[in-house]
Amino acid sequence: MTKKVGLVSAGITRFQRRAKETGKELSYYSAKMALDAAGITRKDVDGVIIGSAPDAFDGVHQKHEYLTDGSGGYNLPTMRGYVGGGTGVFSPIQGWYCIASGVHNIVLITTEEKMSSVLPSTQAAFMTIFDNLIERPLGPNLIWIFALEMRRYMEAHGIPKEHIASVSVKNKENAIDHPSAMLGKKWTLDEVLNSEMLADPVRLLDISPVADGAASFVMMSEEKIKEFGISLDDVAWVDGVGWNVDTTMWTNRDLYYPKYLEKAAHQAYNMAGQKNHSPEVLRKWLSFAEPYDPFNYKELHHLEGLQLFGKGKAPQAAFDGITARDGDFPTCPSGGLLGVGNPIAAAAGMKICEIYWQLTGKAGKRQISGDLTRGLAQAWGDLMQVGTVFIARGGRVE
Amino acid sequence: MLPTKRDQQGVPTTEVWGDFPVTYHYTVGISGEKFFEGLKNQKLVANTCNSCNKTYLPPKLFCEDCFDELTDDSYKEIKASGKLVSFTEVFLDHRGDKLSDPYFLALIQLNGTDTTFFHKLINTNNPTIGGNVTAVWNDTRSGSLFDLNGFQAE
Ligand SMILES: [Zn+2]
Numbered sequence: 154m155t156k157k158v159g160l161v162s163a164g165i166t167r168f169q170r171r172a173k174e175t176g177k178e179l180s181y182y183s184a185k186m187a188l189d190a191a192g193i194t195r196k197d198v199d200g201v202i203i204g205s206a207p208d209a210f211d212g213v214h215q216k217h218e219y220l221t222d223g224s225g226g227y228n229l230p231t232m233r234g235y236v237g238g239g240t241g242v243f244s245p246i247q248g249w250y251c252i253a254s255g256v257h258n259i260v261l262i263t264t265e266e267k268m269s270s271v272l273p274s275t276q277a278a279f280m281t282i283f284d285n286l287i288e289r290p291l292g293p294n295l296i297w298i299f300a301l302e303m304r305r306y307m308e309a310h311g312i313p314k315e316h317i318a319s320v321s322v323k324n325k326e327n328a329i330d331h332p333s334a335m336l337g338k339k340w341t342l343d344e345v346l347n348s349e350m351l352a353d354p355v356r357l358l359d360i361s362p363v364a365d366g367a368a369s370f371v372m373m374s375e376e377k378i379k380e381f382g383i384s385l386d387d388v389a390w391v392d393g394v395g396w397n398v399d400t401t402m403w404t405n406r407d408l409y410y411p412k413y414l415e416k417a418a419h420q421a422y423n424m425a426g427q428k429n430h431s432p433e434v435l436r437k438w439l440s441f442a443e444p445y446d447p448f449n450y451k452e453l454h455h456l457e458g459l460q461l462f463g464k465g466k467a468p469q470a471a472f473d474g475i476t477a478r479d480g481d482f483p484t485c486p487s488g489g490l491l492g493v494g495n496p497i498a499a500a501a502g503m504k505i506c507e508i509y510w511q512l513t514g515k516a517g518k519r520q521i522s523g524d525l526t527r528g529l530a531q532a533w534g535d536l537m538q539v540g541t542v543f544i545a546r547g548g549r550v551e
Numbered sequence: 552m553l554p555t556k557r558d559q560q561g562v563p564t565t566e567v568w569g570d571f572p573v574t575y576h577y578t579v580g581i582s583g584e585k586f587f588e589g590l591k592n593q594k595l596v597a598n599t600c601n602s603c604n605k606t607y608l609p610p611k612l613f614c615e616d617c618f619d620e621l622t623d624d625s626y627k628e629i630k631a632s633g634k635l636v637s638f639t640e641v642f643l644d645h646r647g648d649k650l651s652d653p654y655f656l657a658l659i660q661l662n663g664t665d666t667t668f669f670h671k672l673i674n675t676n677n678p679t680i681g682g683n684v685t686a687v688w689n690d691t692r693s694g695s696l697f698d699l700n701g702f703q704a705e
Contacts, residue, residue: 212571277646
């Protein structure tokens with residue numbers, strides 16, 4: 154029997170092109186903000202999780218050790234989870250199982266990325282994640298291989314670029330209301346469609362900006378929530394978690410559909426007791442979602458992998474406004490990576506913060522109207538083949 | 552994901568410079584030796600899992616699904632032609648600087664394999680998804696990925 158676990162607070166720094174703070178200083182600011190918001194101190198914490206992507210960004214090998222003090226890990230059981238871009242949603246999964254298993258009672262989780270240190274660019278560092286024998290000689294970077302995936306997705310379903318571009322318009326506009334955002338702005342569809350070509354069909358406004366930043370959250374067992382007298386209005390219960398990895402070689406699967414995510418999603422829905430995984434049922438059961446959107450097409454691709462829309466159906470829905478913040482099924486109300494920014498692990502951590510703030514009515518100008526029951530956050534990582542899924546429900550939702 | 556140039560980074564910060572001062576001599580491995588030896592001899596070498604019949608290019612020591620070891624008799628030469636699965640034309644380098652000569656990269660499914668192969672697409676301006684492509688070999692070969700110049704439309 155696993156213990157009931159709740160998110161009780163969240164904290165986040167501004168996302169910036171180049172922050173003045175070091176990675177551990179960014180971690181400290183978000184961790185401290187999350188502790189203060191929970192009304193506890195570091196002395197109350199009995200486990201610490203650090204989530205951060207490739208060491209090559211910060212330029213410090215074993216950077217979990219380097220980040221330990223800023224993340225609150227001094228003299229505590231501390232560990233780092235790392236599944237590339239999927240990390241920021243995997244870290245709270247680790248937090249969940251540490252408490253659900255009875256090992257810890259109060260866990261502080263920090264996701265961090267400082268991408269501006271590396272020169273000449275983050276893409277140069279990303280090149281070292283590719284197979285050193287058969288891929289690196291071609292000098293690949295992520296924009297290029299995502300261009301291959303985007304084209305495959307568009308070809309498979311005959312998707313017009315306008316539908317995909319509408320996701321950039323939506324998310325960048327949503328981000329205007331996020332205090333951490335780098336790129337909140339109202340763009341027109343034409344501006345997105347005509348922005349600079351990077352790797353056909355990927356253009357500048359199709360993708361999210363690299364950044365420095367950190368995001369943190371506190372999780373507690375139900376007993377501790379009661380003991381600290383935390384109101385259920387300030388709690389979001391962990392409802393379901395799932396994670397999965399497809400083939401090691403990104404070239405060895407059909408890129409038109411994220412199977413890695415379908416499996417992770419089924420795992421999370423089943424854990425939450427939701428046995429019907431049809432899109433119509435799931436979209437009613439969940440109130441909103443924060444799918445992973447480093448590129449605009451990925452939000453759509455992921456909505457399909459999550460079973461929230463049928464294969465090839467998400468682009469039209471986005472274009473029709475169904476996924477707008479005031480639409481039938483809001484996606485990325487935060488502004489997503491496209492609008493808030495993409496400090497890898499912290500960007501997915503930002504999505505967990507958003508789930509918490511939305512479900513507890515603390516999302517300010519971004520608050521989705523109506524009674525919210527459940528929210529889902531999802532991230533994607535490693536070399537295109539990891540899916541991580543996290544579902545939470547409101548503190549008073551049974 | 553956006554390639555950033557240093558002068559786009561804005562905020563004034565105090566910095567010190569440093570690096571990761573290491574280089575590597577990677578081993579190519581059991582299956583890799585057969586693959587690169589094949590390239591040197593103008594052959595594409597794949598291998599097939601006996602249990603699930605999946606054919607891997609490049610070959611692997613083991614099937615990641617069945618987890619069976621793929622033994623010496625699993626290796627075979629395949630014909631160096633296949634179908635274009637996806638492609639991109641690349642306009643910027645890793646720094647985000649414009650390339651004077653944009654070029655094509657592609658995913659190719661070689662006939663008889665269950666994987667796709669990542670390489671350059673050459674001698675083309677207007678690639679067709681699903682079209683047949685064939686390997687273009689380098690005249691001087693040394694057992695490297697560039698023993699292949701790339702693939703072109705048939
Ligand atoms: Zn097999």
